[in-house]
Amino acid sequence: MTAQERINTQLATAFERYQTENERLQRFAISEIDRSRLELIDLLNEYAKKDNTISRARVNSLLRDLDEVERIIRNNGITALNKVIEDSAESAVTASATALGAIVAVDAISPRRINRNVLRYVTNRYSDDGLVLSDRIWRLAGEQRDELNKTLRSGILQGRSVNQMTVDIRKVYDNETWKIRRLVTTEGNTAHRVATAYSASDSDVVKAVQIIDHPGHRRHEHHECYRLSRQNPYGWGAGMYRPEDTYIYAPHPQCRASFRYILKDEYLGGDN
Incomplete structure (x- = not known):
């Protein structure tokens, strides 16, 4: 086997190990955003009458208080996604440094700087929706x-109890989890x-990164990663790009394409 x-x-x-880690990060993000549900349940209990329902006269006041719930969802979501990015970057840098360890100086790849730059890049990246x-x-x-607004307004006007509306709220949160999973993925x-890619640039031994698409799902041949993995822009071979080619970083939403390294000629060597 060559180097x-x-x-x-x-x-x-x-x-492949990271894909399992990504699933854990999905559960983490869902859990963080779900904390706002507990705040909302406490709010409903504050509004509840002795019969465990909420007066129709207070519906508008309660719905205005959803501003705070929305703020918690937003803040917890941003905090959770920042951790997703940091943990994902750390996983990649560790893998890259380990893989290149035999031919790269120990301090050539700077995890702290790369992780900081990755967080800056990903959080400021404009997606296709602008x-x-x-x-x-x-x-x-x-x-x-x-x-939540629609669910609570309907529940209060129907005279549903706080316990019943708590179940309805749980359904709203459950129905929204696919959006969180999509974001984390x-x-x-x-x-x-x-x-x-940043680790490749730091290493000074990598000539190119090769994008490897992730087949096995519907309409894969229409995805941008499929096209990128088959292009040969520099004449180096299919799917080979400079590590600095940012347009290959995020081919499409939920993309599971990965990168491999093409070493500079002087580091190719023979069997190891």
Whole structure:
């Protein structure tokens, strides 16, 4: 096995492990945003009458208080996604440094600086909808607040008890989790790719990164990662790009494409 083959085998294995880590980060983000549900339940109990219902006369006052719930969703969401990005970047930098360890100086790759730069890049990246990450979290919080607004207004006007509305609120949160999972999948995998590319640039031994698409799902051949993995812009081979080519970092939402390393000629060597 050549040095490059060994390195890329390690990168591939590390990326598969990261997918399990991403699932954990999805659960973490969902849990953080779900904390706002407990605040809302406390709020309902404050408004409840002795019969455990809420007066119709107070419906508008309660719905105005959803501003605070929306704020908690928003703030917890931003905090959670920042951790997703940081943990994902750290995972990638560790994998890259380990894989390149035999041919790169110990201090060549700076985890702290790379992680900081990855967080800055991912949080300020404009997606295809023209929004940065905080905008998308604000949108998620607003949409969730709108659903809670409809659910509570309907429940109060129907005379449902706080216990019954608590169940309805749980359903709203459950129905919104797919949006959180989508965000974590998108931003976590993007952070992992960016950190892998930044590590390549720092190493001074990597000539190119090769994008490896993630097949096995519907309409995969229409995804941008499919196209990028088959292009040959520099004549180096299919899917090979400079580590600084930012347009390969986030091919499309929920992209699970990963990067491999193409070493500079002087580091290719023979069997190791």
